[in-house]
Amino acid sequence: MIADNDITSTLQAQVAAALAAQQPLAIIGGGSKAFYGNETSGTALNVSPHTGVISYEPSELCITARAGTPLQDIEALLAANGQMLAFEPPCFSPASTIGGVVAAGLSGPARPWAGSVRDHVLGVKLITGYGKVANFGGQVMKNVAGYDISRLITGSMGTLGVILEVSLKVMPRPVTELTLTLDMPSQEAFELTTTMRRSTFPLSATCYFDGCLYLRLSGVPSHVFASHRKIGGEPLNNADQFWQALRNQTHEFFQQYDRPLWRLSFPPATSVISRLEGNSLVEWGGSQRWVYTNIPVNLIRNIAHKGDGHATVYRGSLPGVNPFHPLTDNMRNVQQRLKQAMDPHGIFNLSRMYKDW
Known part of the structure; x- marks a missing residue:
């Protein structure tokens, strides 16, 4: 147990000052995901000094840590006890923080089998848009207003509140892992992984790249x-190094910076889409596809829409194009009402996800 400090009070005072002045705040952690989403403006609110593991009992399969705690520190602590964050969050630099993991909501290779970040968040402690400190989720007070706040915060990119602490479910590390490689065309790889997903094979990750299918058991x-x-x-x-490179996006595929990188998310049974499979890397049994393409924005998003998926400009920018997939009118109304409820004065990470809110 690490004693609390004055950082929470300092952060809360900064939020109060911003509310009084009606000035936006740009929430900053490790800064390793600054490329993701729209640029935001405002006074910097740095949560990275707010560090430390608050509680961790391996037998309880739960860890609670302050938002600025480096992800690497948490993973080292878990590994020493034969445990892990099963959703394998990417760690883009030593500065990556556990608060940033939850705020960005990005999961690694194991996501279809182990669950997403959201599935492992038990609770959060926030500074709300009213300048108050509040706890939500497991091990703390119940949520209010019909919202599961701890889950809604996950992937909200800091637009709903300042994450102070997170409680996460942890899992034992696998007893045995083996990665297999099979050279085959993309359609055969898709058919095999689809069959395997419907069976009892102990899959925990898949990747298809450059004519080769990688299967982790x-x-x-x-x-x-x-x-x-x-x-x-x-x-x-060296399978561990392969999956680590994929997870942290140091794999050779991700080292192209001459054009935007698209991330497409589809339902598991979506078949190969020839117009997207050229310069691509496919994960999650076909559910996540990374693509470098010159296809016009409206066409690539129409392909995603017809496949019941989403297309995000993950890295890089296109003039006049919002990185995140356009919302339906109903979903936009829900999102805006949530923003109004959590951040009524619009001071947190303005426009980080969608313009003007």
Whole structure:
């Protein structure tokens, strides 16, 4: 247990001053995800000094930490106890913070099988748009107004409040892991992963890149090795490094900066889309597709819409184009009402997700 300090009071005072002056605040953690979303303006509100693990009992499978705590520190602590954050959040730099993990809502290779960030958030402590400190979610007071605030905060990019603390579910590390490689065309890779998702194979990650399908199997040795015999393929050496590079986007695919990188999210059963599969990397059994393309914005988003998916300009920018997929009218109304309820004066990360709110 780490004793509390005066940083919460300092942050709360900064929010109060911003409210009084009706001046927006730009919430800053480690800054490793500054490229994601729209630029925001306002006085910097730095939460990175607000660090420390508040509680962690391995037998309870839960950790609570202050928002500025480096992600690497938390993962090292969990690893020393044979545990992990099962959703494998990307760590883009040593400065990446656990608050940023929740605010951005980005998950790694295991997401379809282990769940997303949102599935592992038990509770949050916030400074609200009224300048008050409030707790929501598991291990703290119940949510109000019919909203599951701890889940809504996840992926909100700091637009609903200042995250002070997060409580997360943790999981034991797998006993055995094995990564297989199979050279095959994209359509065959899609069909195989679709079949495997509907079976009992102990899949924990998939990737298709440059004509090769990578399958990670995780679980007890007997199940993993029996699955290998059924699937075939060659074991990958240095598999941990491969998945770490994919998770943290240091893999060679992500090292292209001459044009925007699109992230497309689809339902699991979406088949290969030839117009998108050229310069791409496919994860999550086909549900997440990273694409460098010159296809016009309206066309790529129409492809995503017809596939019941979303298309996000993940990195880079296009003039006049909002990075995040356009909302339906109903969803926009819901989002705006939520913003009004949580941040009525519009001071937190203005326009980070959508222009003017």
